[in-house]
Amino acid sequence: MIPFFPFLIALREEGIEVSLGEWLTFLTALVNGSVSPRLSSLYAVGRALLVKSETLYDRYDRAFLRAFSRLASGEDARALLEQWLKSGPPEWQSFVHDLTRDGDGFLEFLDRLRQHLSPPPSPPNTTEPTPAVDQLGISSGALGGFQRAYKLASERRFRAYDQDRILDTAGMRSALARWRCSDQKGTVPVLDLKQTLESAARNGGEIELKFRYSLKRRRILLLTDVGGTMNVHHQLVERFLTSLRREIRRVDHYYFHNTIYEYLYRDAERRFRISTEDLIRRFSATHTLVLVGDATMGLQELLYPHAAIEGDNEIPSTTLLSLMATHFPRAVWLNPEPVARWSSVPSVQIIAQYLPMYPLTIPGILAALNTLLKGNDPKTSFLPKGSF
Amino acid sequence: MRFDPSRVPDYIFTEELLEVVEAVLVLERPLLLRGEPGTGKTQLGVALARGLNLPLIFWPIKSTTTARDGLYIYDTIRRLNDARFGDGDVRNIHSYIRFGPLGEALSSPERVVLLIDEIDKAEPEFANDLLYELDAMEFRIEETGETIRAQNRPYVVITSNAERELPEPFLRRCIFHYIPFPAPEVMARIIATHLPDLAPRLVEAALHSFFALRQRPGLRKPPGTAELLDWLRVLVAQGVTPEDLRNGIPYAGVLLKKPEDLELLSRGASPSWSFEAIQSSWEKIRTRS
Numbered sequence: 001m002i003p004f005f006p007f008l009i010a011l012r013e014e015g016i017e018v019s020l021g022e023w024l025t026f027l028t029a030l031v032n033g034s035v036s037p038r039l040s041s042l043y044a045v046g047r048a049l050l051v052k053s054e055t056l057y058d059r060y061d062r063a064f065l066r067a068f069s070r071l072a073s074g075e076d077a078r079a080l081l082e083q084w085l086k087s088g089p090p091e092w093q094s095f096v097h098d099l100t101r102d103g104d105g106f107l108e109f110l111d112r113l114r115q116h117l118s119p120p121p122s123p124p125n126t127t128e129p130t131p132a133v134d135q136l137g138i139s140s141g142a143l144g145g146f147q148r149a150y151k152l153a154s155e156r157r158f159r160a161y162d163q164d165r166i167l168d169t170a171g172m173r174s175a176l177a178r179w180r181c182s183d184q185k186g187t188v189p190v191l192d193l194k195q196t197l198e199s200a201a202r203n204g205g206e207i208e209l210k211f212r213y214s215l216k217r218r219r220i221l222l223l224t225d226v227g228g229t230m231n232v233h234h235q236l237v238e239r240f241l242t243s244l245r246r247e248i249r250r251v252d253h254y255y256f257h258n259t260i261y262e263y264l265y266r267d268a269e270r271r272f273r274i275s276t277e278d279l280i281r282r283f284s285a286t287h288t289l290v291l292v293g294d295a296t297m298g299l300q301e302l303l304y305p306h307a308a309i310e311g312d313n314e315i316p317s318t319t320l321l322s323l324m325a326t327h328f329p330r331a332v333w334l335n336p337e338p339v340a341r342w343s344s345v346p347s348v349q350i351i352a353q354y355l356p357m358y359p360l361t362i363p364g365i366l367a368a369l370n371t372l373l374k375g376n377d378p379k380t381s382f383l384p385k386g387s388f
Numbered sequence: 389m390r391f392d393p394s395r396v397p398d399y400i401f402t403e404e405l406l407e408v409v410e411a412v413l414v415l416e417r418p419l420l421l422r423g424e425p426g427t428g429k430t431q432l433g434v435a436l437a438r439g440l441n442l443p444l445i446f447w448p449i450k451s452t453t454t455a456r457d458g459l460y461i462y463d464t465i466r467r468l469n470d471a472r473f474g475d476g477d478v479r480n481i482h483s484y485i486r487f488g489p490l491g492e493a494l495s496s497p498e499r500v501v502l503l504i505d506e507i508d509k510a511e512p513e514f515a516n517d518l519l520y521e522l523d524a525m526e527f528r529i530e531e532t533g534e535t536i537r538a539q540n541r542p543y544v545v546i547t548s549n550a551e552r553e554l555p556e557p558f559l560r561r562c563i564f565h566y567i568p569f570p571a572p573e574v575m576a577r578i579i580a581t582h583l584p585d586l587a588p589r590l591v592e593a594a595l596h597s598f599f600a601l602r603q604r605p606g607l608r609k610p611p612g613t614a615e616l617l618d619w620l621r622v623l624v625a626q627g628v629t630p631e632d633l634r635n636g637i638p639y640a641g642v643l644l645k646k647p648e649d650l651e652l653l654s655r656g657a658s659p660s661w662s663f664e665a666i667q668s669s670w671e672k673i674r675t676r677s
Contacts, residue, residue, distance in 0.1 A: 019560050025415065034414035036407070044407035049415075052559040054422065054566035174512065174553075204464035 004030070004084070007067035011050060014059040018050050025049055030084060037085055039068070172239060175365045176247040179372075219250040221283050221328070225293030226255045226268050228309075233336040233360075237292055240334075240360060252287075254279065258297045259317040259351070260324065261308050270310075276320055280327050288372060289324060289331035291355065295348045296337065302347050321354040332368040336360040389413050389499070391439045398581045399428070399435035400574060408565045409436065415563065418522055418544035423567030425549060426612020432567070433503035433545035440501065440543070447489035448505045455517030458490035459527050481532055490518070491536065494525060499540035508548045515558040523561060570613065572599055582617055586624065593630035594620055597637055601644075607652065611643040619643050 004027065011018050018026075026049045029035050035045045043064060051060045068081075086093070195210035222244065224230075224237060245251055254274065255265040264279060266272040300307040302317050325331055333355040335348065342348045342357075351357065356371050358364040391409050393401045401409075412419045419436075421429045437444035447458060467484045470476040477483055487495055493502040507515055521527050522544060526537035546562065548554060570578060572595055579591055594616075602610045611619075619642040628638055637643065637653065644650050 022560055025417070029411055029415060032414055034411040036410070040403070041407045041410075044404045045411045048408045048411060048563045048565050052420075052562070052564045057566065202465070204468035206464060 007046075007063070010063040010067040011060070013066075014063040016051060016056050016059055016063065022050055031087060039081070042081075172243040172362065172365070173247055175362045175369075176243050178366065179248065179369050219287045220244070220248055220252070221279075221287045221289050222251050222253045223256055223260070223264065223289070223291045223293075224253070225258060225291075225295075226270070227257055229294050229296050230336075233294065236336050236360060240292065252283065256293070257310055258293070258308075259295070259302055259347075260291075260320045261311065261313040261317055262315060262320070263311065276324075280323065283328075285328055287328060287330075289328035290368075291331070291333045292360065293333070293335065294337045295333065295335055295351045295357070296345050297347045299346055299350070302350055318350065318354065321351065325354050330372045331355050332371060333357045334360045334364065334368060389440060391436070392441075393439055395441065396435040396438045399431060400570075400577050400581070401435075402574075405432075405565065405567075408563065409439075412543060412563055413440075416541045416543070418546055418562045420554075420559070420562035420564050421545065421547045421567060422549075422564070424569050424610075424612060426614045427567040427569055428613065429547035429567055430503070430505055433501065433505070433547065436543065436545060437501035437503070442543070443496075443498070443500050445489050445493045445496075445500050445502045445542075446505065447502065449507055449509045449514070451509055451511070453510045453514065455490075455514055455521070456488075458488040458518070459521065460488055460491045460529060461486050462531050485529060485531065490521060491527065493542040493544075494521070494527065494538040495536050496542070497539055500542045502542045502544045504544065504546045506549060507546050508554065512555070516555050519557060519561065569602075575613070575616070578613060579617070579620065583620055583624075586620065587630075589630045590623065590628075591620070593633040594623060597633050598643070601637060601653070604652070607644075608646045608649050609644070615643050615645075 008018060008023055026046060029045055029049060030042075035041050046064070047057070047060050051057060189211035192210045192212035195212070196207065199210055200207045222241075224241070230237070241253075255268055255270060257270065260276060262276055263273040264276055266274060297309070298307075301309055305314055305316050306312055308317075333351060335342070335357055336359075337345075337348075339359050342352075348357070356368070358368040358371075391406075391413060393399075393406065408419070421432060423429055434444060462481075463484045463486060466476075467478060467481075471478045490502065490504075493500050524537075525541050526535055528535045575595060575598075576591060579586065579595075598611070598616055598619075601607075619639065622639045622642050626639070632638060640650060640653055644653060
């Protein structure tokens, strides 16, 4: 078979997980005529077969460039293509000749690709049209130069979020839907006679047994941190709240600043207070407690009385946190800060000792769900080992 | 099977897209299309059928659609009714089995193009439920024990709005193509095919405003091609001149569908925090007290 192996290696090095099946399809495509003997065709078809998300298009470009531009070094990409062309039908043989004298614009093509990968710095205000399709028919990684730079930037931002998928509302909703579905787990199904009769009537007398799950609706008590350092996360938190409200009907929502003190607030502007004691009295242990906050603050604010940045506290926050953790057996803290930063923030480490902490990402939400179902499992902890 | 883009003059095929189409025809694998709303994903499926001169079977997916609906429906109610009232051939189960769009595509003696539109609208398991049928291009009718197998593998085009992540095994079997948002000059060609009589100066000014609007940070739903075409029609009908477009965007409601976006636009055009505005409101408060 054609030695396109370096390309596969380059793809995997870029983090594109090409499966064996996909790779075989690609190799088949090379010889059965779906790829025409042009480098641009190899590029386009390879991308359609090996890359299944536009967010990976940039990486594909990089891998392609790397695999086919090792011209200077001993390993010759041209030889690779030559072999491919030679394996093709007889009418391809003329291209072999073209290739050896750069007739196919081989170097030109790679140069163009290289240009796409390093976008010229363009001021963000210009509406100068960026050509998306050049003469070689290579669209610039699906996006124009400026947008591509933006895309790269956004990709980097999403890398900061623990390399998780972008937290789009849809993804978050499907993760939260699993929270809702988890209501059914562990309950005993009961035969639903009414439903069974109805479906039998609708189905021409064919009996289909319908079961009902005695649903104990999961109620959520949600406390979110607002203001201060949380402002940078407001979009993410907003998306989380929207998704949560859509997926779970009973959500009681209160606000706090930095950490839990004697008072919480009914509104984001923190005008109407409710005492934490009242809150604990009002919400029974059947509620699931979800706290959302970056847990980033000075240690004294957390550990000492009379240290709150707003108002005055008689009781240290840690006492209240432990009170909450004992009152609500199902409690998690979701942190919008990337996990990598946690170990350098002492207040995060302390809070995580009271409440299991998870990143506000899709895997984080799912891991939090696991904790809520099975109790805290140290194996799924996101905190680095041995810290604190 | 040859694909002839000249048969579909109103769809703009890029070189790259043609390469991908070629691969789809040879490999006979489903083509998964993704892209922003309004980039012509569905249109491409239709264009493919026309370019190949094949019949198109259209399967729009809804939140309630199941994979089984696509294959066949066994109409028990009709059979029961027929048994009661003595109509029809009740003994023949075949007359109570109706094919869905996928079943129709697989049972068709000639080759067809099957367009599964907006696959991400269905439940998450939907795509996985189709894996076998799309792979083997055959299915079994449980009630009769028959197996329906495609004589000619249909070309399958699937569109997705990325509203939901599709399952990995499904993605591995597809040929993937992302339709980028048209660049200004491609957009100009699209406009020319749909609204050929437009004054070039108006098109140029409108495109300028349109792409500037799309790049505005904080926009929740950037307008797509369909919105642009509608907007141009409104501009022509209302006699808007290219000069008018320089001082803002008239009839912005055609382009922007979210109240927040319209608010963002009005904020940009006349800043509500201007000195005059603050002063006048201060005056109002003072006179009241």
